[in-house]
Amino acid sequence: MLFLATLLLVAVSVVMVYSASAVWAFKRFNQPYLFLTKQAMWAALGIAVLRVIMKIDYRHYRQPAVIWTIVGITSSA
Numbered sequence: 001m002l003f004l005a006t007l008l009l010v011a012v013s014v015v016m017v018y019s020a021s022a023v024w025a026f027k028r029f030n031q032p033y034l035f036l037t038k039q040a041m042w043a044a045l046g047i048a049v050l051r052v053i054m055k056i057d058y059r060h061y062r063q064p065a066v067i068w069t070i071v072g073i074t075s076s077a
Helices: 002-027 033-054 058-062 064-076
Strands: none
Touching: 002 033, 058 064
């Protein structure tokens, strides 16, 4: 259920990016789908990473080494 809700939110966000930027992208770059394709590619990459992470047992994420590695990666970005 949670995965389906996530997919729905991703799909809605891609549509919102298109509706908010299509006219501007057409006027500026003469490509109305420019930001739609960029957003869709990042969304597809995110969903692929999500699928990989879902395959790993959640108990593995409890280990302090995993927690601090993730904290370090996200805080350095």
